[in-house]
Amino acid sequence: MLDLIDLRCPISLKIMKDPVKTVNNFTYDRKSIEKWFKTGNFIEPMTGQSLNDIELTINTEIANILVQRNTCSNCNTLLQKPKRCSGCNRVCYCNMNCQKTHWKKHKNNCTRENKQHVHT
Ligand SMILES: [Zn+2]
């Protein structure tokens, strides 16, 4: 399980929407890195190395995690504004109904990072 930090763009520090890799294999959000290149910076933001090529390729591994993060655990709909489970913050749902329906399966996996829920 990847930490939330790994899903953040090192430039914008926000969760990435369209993760892309530079030729040096660093991952950024496409919007951030394209803006960076537009200002004439043809260097790697993370290391200051110059880039031979500003080609960007999609980081499919992170893209898949992002899709999973934003997919309703109950009905598998990809959501633009997912509502996260307040218990674990790891799964999301379209609405309360999906959350209620899925709770039977989810309750055993729903734990806060530092604290275990006690289900009665
Ligand atoms: Zn749903």
Ligand SMILES: [Zn+2]
């Ligand atoms: Zn949960």
